[in-house]
Amino acid sequence: MRNIVVNGANGYVGSNFVQKLLKDGYSVVALVRANDKVSPKARMLQALQEKCEEEDVDTERLRVYEYSLLDENFGISEPLLKEIFRGEVDYFHFAASLKFDVRSREEIFGINLEGVRNSMDIFLDHASENSRFFFISTAYTCGITEDRFEEKFYENADISHFRNYYEQSKRFAENLVHEYMQEKNLKAHILRLSQVVGNNKTGVTKTDYGIFDFVKRVYNLAQRFPGKTIRIEVDPESNQNLISIDMVVDFLTKIIETEDVPDIINLVSKKPVENQKIIQSIDQLVPITILPRRKVDKQQMNSLEKVVAAGMSFTSSYIDTRIEFDTKKRDLIMNSYSNEVDEESVHSMIVYYLEHQLKDR
Numbered sequence: 001m002r003n004i005v006v007n008g009a010n011g012y013v014g015s016n017f018v019q020k021l022l023k024d025g026y027s028v029v030a031l032v033r034a035n036d037k038v039s040p041k042a043r044m045l046q047a048l049q050e051k052c053e054e055e056d057v058d059t060e061r062l063r064v065y066e067y068s069l070l071d072e073n074f075g076i077s078e079p080l081l082k083e084i085f086r087g088e089v090d091y092f093h094f095a096a097s098l099k100f101d102v103r104s105r106e107e108i109f110g111i112n113l114e115g116v117r118n119s120m121d122i123f124l125d126h127a128s129e130n131s132r133f134f135f136i137s138t139a140y141t142c143g144i145t146e147d148r149f150e151e152k153f154y155e156n157a158d159i160s161h162f163r164n165y166y167e168q169s170k171r172f173a174e175n176l177v178h179e180y181m182q183e184k185n186l187k188a189h190i191l192r193l194s195q196v197v198g199n200n201k202t203g204v205t206k207t208d209y210g211i212f213d214f215v216k217r218v219y220n221l222a223q224r225f226p227g228k229t230i231r232i233e234v235d236p237e238s239n240q241n242l243i244s245i246d247m248v249v250d251f252l253t254k255i256i257e258t259e260d261v262p263d264i265i266n267l268v269s270k271k272p273v274e275n276q277k278i279i280q281s282i283d284q285l286v287p288i289t290i291l292p293r294r295k296v297d298k299q300q301m302n303s304l305e306k307v308v309a310a311g312m313s314f315t316s317s318y319i320d321t322r323i324e325f326d327t328k329k330r331d332l333i334m335n336s337y338s339n340e341v342d343e344e345s346v347h348s349m350i351v352y353y354l355e356h357q358l359k360d361r
Helices: 012-023 040-050 079-082 103-127 165-183 211-224 245-257 275-285 304-308 327-331 345-358
Strands: 002-007 028-034 062-066 089-093 132-136 188-193 195-196 229-233 242-244 265-266 291-292
Touching: 002 012, 012 040, 012 245, 028 040, 040 062, 062 242, 079 103, 079 195, 079 327, 089 103, 103 132, 132 165, 165 188, 165 211, 165 242, 195 211, 195 265, 211 304, 211 345, 229 304, 229 345, 242 245, 245 291, 245 327, 275 291
Parallel strands: 002 028, 002 089, 028 062, 089 132, 132 188, 188 265, 195 242, 229 291
Antiparallel strands: none
């Protein structure tokens, strides 16, 4: 059984993946940043309790080490690095900046590009020949496109080809991984995730990104102005590519068990959910009426509509998407429609999020 090393292990996807690995009997090394208040081990254990569906997990086979993504050797001693990378290792690089604005460009590229470079250099210096490097990317490296986004490498492009600097930095990072594969014989694989949501089977949702950030803003507004009607600039017929956390961790576990993994996989949904279906669910659950419109004149917005629009600076970039993703390589690993997110499961996730993530605060 391979040893598994995960950096950025205390994030939403990372912590759920670590939990699944531990349940399946793997030995896991979690690399976690320290902060001023909580140790890396405490942060990891806290993530396993707060971001995962099952709060109790046997952590006997879990080792947690402090690391610094941009430091030489992650700031870890040479003997400890040798121990971390002992044997055949599958290394998962989750660490990323999720910022997107122009003011954070230097930070975004520092973490999402140079952090990946440093991670690969350390991996090449310390991992065995048969070890594998998995880079967790995003399906939205597709940028702004009307073409089918295939499971292949695309050239770097100007920021005008992307919705934000996060997408651009991830495209650059993918090509950096490709360069290392060609020039340094790095055994690497790129896994492009679309928008990760809650558990498709149970509805348990412990993330507040994407559609749930929008739900949170609408809910907070409805508590102050119940019964109001607001227009939002959303194409009701466009869709969101949502993939459940349970499908993601099952897929990642399957990857470990697979000997011949494709270079690039679009880990995306094959059944996107229309915006109007998501809005209908919110309308049923929150005392406010949302009217999706393809275009709303900002000069004619009322004060509440302006508040919502101002809070959608990131979300608004993805409200008119109808991206077609190639999934041929995805299907080689997991060819199943059985756990795809649909409008019913999205509704159950929003119910859980409202009842457990917002109303309990």
